Amino acid sequence: MSTDNIIDGKAFAADLRGRIAASVLDFVAHSGRKPGLAVVLVGDDPASQVYVGSKKKATIEAGMASFEYRLPEDTAQADLIALVERLNADEQVDGILVQLPLPSHMDDKAVIAELDPAKDVDGFHVVNAGRLAVGEDAFVPCTPLGCLMLLKDRLGDLSGKNAVVIGRSNIVGKPMAQLLLAENCTVTIAHSRTQDLADVVRRADIIVAAVGRAEMVKGDWIKDGAVVIDVGINRLAPAEGETKGRLVGDVAFAEAAVHSAAITPVPGGVGPMTIACLLRNTLVAAYRRADLPRPKGF
Numbered sequence: 001m002s003t004d005n006i007i008d009g010k011a012f013a014a015d016l017r018g019r020i021a022a023s024v025l026d027f028v029a030h031s032g033r034k035p036g037l038a039v040v041l042v043g044d045d046p047a048s049q050v051y052v053g054s055k056k057k058a059t060i061e062a063g064m065a066s067f068e069y070r071l072p073e074d075t076a077q078a079d080l081i082a083l084v085e086r087l088n089a090d091e092q093v094d095g096i097l098v099q100l101p102l103p104s105h106m107d108d109k110a111v112i113a114e115l116d117p118a119k120d121v122d123g124f125h126v127v128n129a130g131r132l133a134v135g136e137d138a139f140v141p142c143t144p145l146g147c148l149m150l151l152k153d154r155l156g157d158l159s160g161k162n163a164v165v166i167g168r169s170n171i172v173g174k175p176m177a178q179l180l181l182a183e184n185c186t187v188t189i190a191h192s193r194t195q196d197l198a199d200v201v202r203r204a205d206i207i208v209a210a211v212g213r214a215e216m217v218k219g220d221w222i223k224d225g226a227v228v229i230d231v232g233i234n235r236l237a238p239a240e241g242e243t244k245g246r247l248v249g250d251v252a253f254a255e256a257a258v259h260s261a262a263i264t265p266v267p268g269g270v271g272p273m274t275i276a277c278l279l280r281n282t283l284v285a286a287y288r289r290a291d292l293p294r295p296k297g298f
C-alpha cells in the first residue's frame with residue numbers, strides 16, 4: 001500500500017512544537033518570564049498518568065514552565081476547586097488543565113466552571129465554548145483544533161466541503177463542527193441515533209470520526225477522494241501471543257485508506273496534535289495575559 005495519503009500527525013506536531021518553542025524565546029525576551037502551564041491529575045488512571053507525563057515533557061521541551069499537581073483518588077472536590085482557585089490567582093500560571101476523566105465522585109462540569117476562562121487552555125469552560133459558537137476569539141479544545149490544522153494543511157480552503165462529524169461530545173464533536181462551520185463547510189453531526197450512518201458518511205468530502213468505537217467506520221462508507229480524520233483511540237483485546245492489544249481508531253484504517261485522498265493513522269495521527277495544540281493555547285494565553293500582540297502564525 002502507498003503511504004502518500006497517510007497524514008503524519010507526529011511530524012506535523014513536532015514542527016508545530018518547534019515553532020512554539022521559537023515564540024516562547026521571544027515571549028521570554030519581552031516579558032522576562034516563561035509561559036507557565038499547570039496540569040492537575042486526580043487519581044491513578046494509567047492512561048492519564050502517561051498523558052500528564054507527556055504534557056510535562058513537551059512543556060519543558062518548548063521552554064515553558066511546567067507546574068504539575070498529582071492528587072490522590074479520594075481528594076474532595078472542594079479541595080480540587082481550592083487548588084484551581086490558587087492557580088487562577090497565580091501570576092506565573094498562564095494555562096490550567098485538569099486532566100479528564102476525573103474520579104466518579106467528582107462533577108467535571110462543576111470543576112471546569114471554576115477555571116478562569118483566560119487560563120482555560122483546554123477550551124472546556126462554557127465561556128470559551130460560547131465564544132467559539134458565536135464566532136468570537138476563544139480557546140478551542142486541543143483535539144479538534146489539531147484536526148482542523150491537519151485538514152487545512154491537506155486541503156487548503158475548506159469552503160463548501162461537505163463535512164460529517166461522527167460524535168457529539170462537548171470536547172471533540174461539537175467544537176469540531178463549530179470549527180468546520182466557521183470554515184464555511186456544510187456540516188452534519190452524526191451520532192448514535194443517526195439513521196443510515198453509512199449513507200450519511202458516503203456523501204462527505206471530510207469525515208471526522210470521534211465515537212470511541214473500534215473500527216466502526218468501514219472502508220465502503222468512504223467516498224473516493226474524501227479526507228478522513230480519525231480521533232478514536234481504542235485498544236483491542238490482545239491477540240494470541242500478544243501481551244497488549246493493538247491500538248486502533250474509530251475507522252477501519254486499511255480499507256478506508258484505499259478510498260481516501262488522505263487519512264490519519266492511529267497511533268501517530270490526531271493524538272500527537274492534542275499536546276502540541278495545548279502548548280499553542282498556553283503560548284497564546286501567555287501573550288494575551290502579558291498584553292503582547294499574538295505571535296505571527298498563531
Ligand SMILES: Nc1nc2c(c(=O)[nH]1)N[C@@H](CN(C=O)c1ccc(C(=O)N[C@@H](CCC(=O)O)C(=O)O)cc1)CN2
Nearest residue numbers: 051097098099100101122142267268269270271272274
Ligand atoms: N483535560 C484533558 N483531558 C483529556 C484530554 C484533553 O485534551 N484534555 N484528551 C484526552 C487524553 N489526551 C490528552 O489529555 C491525549 C490522548 C492521546 C494522545 C496521543 O498522543 N495518543 C497517541 C497514542 C498513545 C498511546 O500509545 O496510548 C496517538 O494517538 O498517537 C495524547 C493526548 C482525554 N483527556
